[in-house]
Amino acid sequence: MAIRVMLVDDQVLLRTGFRMVLAAQPDMEVVAEAGDGAEALEVLAATKVDVVLMDVRMPRMDGVEATRRICAQGEGAPKVLILTTFDLDEYAFSALKVGASGFMLKDVPPAELLGAIRSVHSGDAVVAPSTTRRLLDRFTPMLPGSGGEPAGGEIERLTGREREVMLLVAQGLSNGEIAARLVLSEATVKTHVGRILTKLGLRDRVQVVVMAYESGLVRAGGGAV
Numbered sequence: 001m002a003i004r005v006m007l008v009d010d011q012v013l014l015r016t017g018f019r020m021v022l023a024a025q026p027d028m029e030v031v032a033e034a035g036d037g038a039e040a041l042e043v044l045a046a047t048k049v050d051v052v053l054m055d056v057r058m059p060r061m062d063g064v065e066a067t068r069r070i071c072a073q074g075e076g077a078p079k080v081l082i083l084t085t086f087d088l089d090e091y092a093f094s095a096l097k098v099g100a101s102g103f104m105l106k107d108v109p110p111a112e113l114l115g116a117i118r119s120v121h122s123g124d125a126v127v128a129p130s131t132t133r134r135l136l137d138r139f140t141p142m143l144p145g146s147g148g149e150p151a152g153g154e155i156e157r158l159t160g161r162e163r164e165v166m167l168l169v170a171q172g173l174s175n176g177e178i179a180a181r182l183v184l185s186e187a188t189v190k191t192h193v194g195r196i197l198t199k200l201g202l203r204d205r206v207q208v209v210v211m212a213y214e215s216g217l218v219r220a221g222g223g224a225v
Helices: 012-023 037-044 063-071 090-097 110-121 130-142 160-170 175-182 186-200 205-214
Strands: 003-008 028-034 051-055 079-084 102-105
Touching: 003 012, 003 037, 003 110, 012 028, 012 110, 028 037, 037 051, 037 063, 051 063, 051 110, 063 079, 063 090, 079 090, 079 110, 090 102, 090 130, 090 205, 102 110, 130 205, 160 175, 160 186, 160 205, 175 186, 186 205
Parallel strands: 003 028, 003 051, 051 079, 079 102
Antiparallel strands: none
16 A cells, blocks of 8 residues: 655645655655645544655644644554754754654655655654754753753663663664664564663654653763763
8 A cells, every 4th residue: 555645835836846756656645735734734634644744834833733733643643754944953853852753854865755754654763864863963952951861760661782772773773783783683673672662652763862862861962871
């Protein structure tokens, strides 16, 4: 079954361009469009969507609030992939915090965008691009309490190996790269990531990265504490 995609952007020309790129893919179908967050929520109430390509700076309701409301629906909610013009965008950072599964620049090469949509749809998250890492490095230190000692409570639920895996996820490594680094099978790494998500009550890898930064487990610049 084709991946059902929704385009949310206040610029009609941009939506047209994205629609043309996606329409050429045999495994993707643009099933809905909206010009702002409020319209997106209205359309989503009546349309089955797998992945939402969400602009962040829009009139009426911005992409951050729309993303928060979509992700708050819980299991079965569409995955949200943020698209923005700006490399270091506080709106995109806020959208990652409220549940977006990734962040891409609007001028990203089509092949990378298509790969990101497929990754998000499969349950993964787009955390490896350098833009996402720079985004986290830039804005996490501004959060109250961040940059201090690692948070106890929740992180302490992890085993030593799970904490090790979490650090590498936070540094943008894929399961395969983590497996090679720790001399484990990729299946074992996937199991560890699943346990981390469950223990910390997180939705996906992006939220693992955000928590690692916010807790101080990883400091701005990518270094482990």
